[in-house]
Amino acid sequence: MVVNCLRGFEFLGDWALYYFNLTGRMGLFMLRAVIATIVPPYKWEPLVNQIHFIGAKSLFVIIFTGAFTGMVLGLQGYYSLSQFGSESALGSAIGLSLVRELGPVLTALMVTGRAGSAICAEIGIMRNTEQIDALECMAIDPFKFLIAPKLVAAIISLPILAAFFNVVGILGGYLIAVPVLGVNEGAYFQGMYQSVIWDDLYMGLVKSLAFAIIIIGICASKGFYVHLDRAGGFGAEGVSRVTTSAVVFSSVAILVGDYLITAILL
Amino acid sequence: MTEQRDPIIRLVEIEKSFGTQKVLRKASLDIRTGKATVIVGGSGQGKSVLLKHMLGLLKPDNGQVLIHGKDISRMKKNELMEVRRDIGVLFQSSALFDSITVYENVALPLRERTKLKEAEIGRIVKEKLALMDLHGVEEKYPAQLSGGMRKRVGLARALVLDPKIVFLDEPTTGLDVKRSEEIYKLFHHTQRKLGYTSVIVSHDAPKIFKLADYVALVADGKIQECLPPEDFQTSENPYVKAFIQATMGEIYRGEGESL
Ligand SMILES: Nc1ncnc2c1ncn2[C@@H]1O[C@H](COP(=O)(O)OP(=O)(O)O)[C@@H](O)[C@H]1O
Ligand SMILES: [Mg+2]
Numbered sequence: 459m460v461v462n463c464l465r466g467f468e469f470l471g472d473w474a475l476y477y478f479n480l481t482g483r484m485g486l487f488m489l490r491a492v493i494a495t496i497v498p499p500y501k502w503e504p505l506v507n508q509i510h511f512i513g514a515k516s517l518f519v520i521i522f523t524g525a526f527t528g529m530v531l532g533l534q535g536y537y538s539l540s541q542f543g544s545e546s547a548l549g550s551a552i553g554l555s556l557v558r559e560l561g562p563v564l565t566a567l568m569v570t571g572r573a574g575s576a577i578c579a580e581i582g583i584m585r586n587t588e589q590i591d592a593l594e595c596m597a598i599d600p601f602k603f604l605i606a607p608k609l610v611a612a613i614i615s616l617p618i619l620a621a622f623f624n625v626v627g628i629l630g631g632y633l634i635a636v637p638v639l640g641v642n643e644g645a646y647f648q649g650m651y652q653s654v655i656w657d658d659l660y661m662g663l664v665k666s667l668a669f670a671i672i673i674i675g676i677c678a679s680k681g682f683y684v685h686l687d688r689a690g691g692f693g694a695e696g697v698s699r700v701t702t703s704a705v706v707f708s709s710v711a712i713l714v715g716d717y718l719i720t721a722i723l724l
Numbered sequence: 725m726t727e728q729r730d731p732i733i734r735l736v737e738i739e740k741s742f743g744t745q746k747v748l749r750k751a752s753l754d755i756r757t758g759k760a761t762v763i764v765g766g767s768g769q770g771k772s773v774l775l776k777h778m779l780g781l782l783k784p785d786n787g788q789v790l791i792h793g794k795d796i797s798r799m800k801k802n803e804l805m806e807v808r809r810d811i812g813v814l815f816q817s818s819a820l821f822d823s824i825t826v827y828e829n830v831a832l833p834l835r836e837r838t839k840l841k842e843a844e845i846g847r848i849v850k851e852k853l854a855l856m857d858l859h860g861v862e863e864k865y866p867a868q869l870s871g872g873m874r875k876r877v878g879l880a881r882a883l884v885l886d887p888k889i890v891f892l893d894e895p896t897t898g899l900d901v902k903r904s905e906e907i908y909k910l911f912h913h914t915q916r917k918l919g920y921t922s923v924i925v926s927h928d929a930p931k932i933f934k935l936a937d938y939v940a941l942v943a944d945g946k947i948q949e950c951l952p953p954e955d956f957q958t959s960e961n962p963y964v965k966a967f968i969q970a971t972m973g974e975i976y977r978g979e980g981e982s983l
Contacts, residue, residue: 465778476738579824583822584821587817587819587822588815588817588819589820589821589822591776591779591815591819591823592779592813592815592819594780594781594808595779595781595808595811595813596808596813596832596836596837596890597805597806597808597837598832599805603836607963622897674780718730
């Protein structure tokens with residue numbers, strides 16, 4: 459009984475130490491990434507490539523999910539609001555949900571799944587096949603060479619992707635609300651126009667920027683330190699395990715971050 | 725060649741464990757300026773680990789790695805970068821960047837570390853690839869090459885900046901006999917000409933002895949001997965004797981007890 463109790467503490471301590479270690483490592487990783495990003499020289503070509511990969515290539519999936527999210531919001535919002543006879547508020551409800559919450563959050567989750575996983579796997583493989591060692595031996599800073607372009611690309615891409623998500627979502631909601639459910643067109647856009655203010659856009663932007671940092675910080679550092687990770691280790695299997703854990707960790711962090719930012723900025 | 729300068733790299737009583745496995749136990753080795761030091765030893769004895777200590781990629785649990793007399797673990801990041809500017813490395817796994825082409829792999833050190841124009845970079849890359857007898861592979865990706873070709877691309881990349889110290893981890897493993905002999909001749913020739921320092925891990929004993937100034941044997945976590953090849957072959961050290969017997973035995977098709 460006592461032994462079992464002690465085991466419990468030991469387990470708890472292990473767990474705490476592991477996450478303490480992990481978050482410390484990620485924090486230092488981000489610090490080095492930011493420094494490497496700020497210090498010149500700057501190269502444009504890798505940045506453009508990364509924007510293409512993280513941003514442009516995510517566009518289709520963002521538009522797709524944005525459209526369906528807007529349509530669902532249209533249906534659900536109409537159902538809820540009609541209970542109080544306030545269908546005319548549908549436009550503002552959809553606009554606010556998208557701009558403040560769903561746009562940044564769902565965009566970040568999609569980018570985590572599409573680009574974050576790929577980034578983690580790519581960097582993890584580079585670590586496990588000594589490519590990162592090779593960079594260091596060539597006196598090329600891996601943070602400058604590998605991480606900085608990804609960080610900047612994510613910071614540029616996420617707000618833009620979220621904006622696309624919002625626009626398409628609003629149109630998707632419109633498609634359901636006006637032609638299908640018969641909400642007045644003027645009321646839909648007028649309500650939205652009046653209730654979505656700059657503060658809401660600002661909150662959406664802050665979230666997108668924070669999520670960009672979360673995605674790169676977690677996915678890239680998990681790959682970069684695959685050899686130190688409990689889930690990681692050597693070989694292809696280590697990379698696959700660490701990629702899974704990076705996606706889960708990043709998704710959870712996005713949702714927690716969303717709550718924190720909302721709570722602080724509200 | 726005339727004056728006996730301080731060893732450019734000194735490993736002083738290096739100890740290194742991975743988990744419970746003790747790989748190095750007080751291994752000491754001097755690498756002399758302008759000379760070719762060949763490291764031999766059985767598979768899994770810690771040759772690559774030794775090399776990674778000299779490169780500052782692994783930190784010893786105990787002991788020191790001195791480069792130009794300075795402890796590498798005390799060096800700042802900038803200092804280490806400075807040291808690494810003068811070195812070229814071929815990893816055992818070649819460690820080519822697999823997302824870029826062969827051409828870009830070899831061009832990378834030139835692009836990142838020099839201000840050369842693209843035309844000049846192209847000329848140097850072509851020249852180094854030709855030196856390694858690689859033709860028409862510029863636009864291929866590393867995964868599309870055979871192991872031996874990857875090794876040679878790795879060699880071209882290691883030598884592209886004409887480094888002062890060259891680290892080669894099994895440069896000829898996976899190459900056919902003729903090609904590896906050509907590569908050894910090339911090393912011999914360029915080393916005499918350019919006078920760089922080289923540290924070569926090789927399984928190719930006794931052939932490699934021809935190009936070695938010093939041969940060092942890693943066994944049982946230590947450097948057993950580090951001697952000129954003639955002295956190495958007549959050493960009384962039991963590990964060295966066993967090694968010589970095993971490798972020579974191969975030639976005479978004897979039993980050849982392995983290390
Ligand atoms: N990063 C590492 N983590 C754990 N064990 C390692 C690591 N690198 C090497 N080893 C172990 O150290 C021993 C020596 O490896 P190595 O230096 O690669 O041998 P070799 O002499 O064939 O080059 C091996 O048993 C290997 O498993
Ligand atoms: Mg090895």
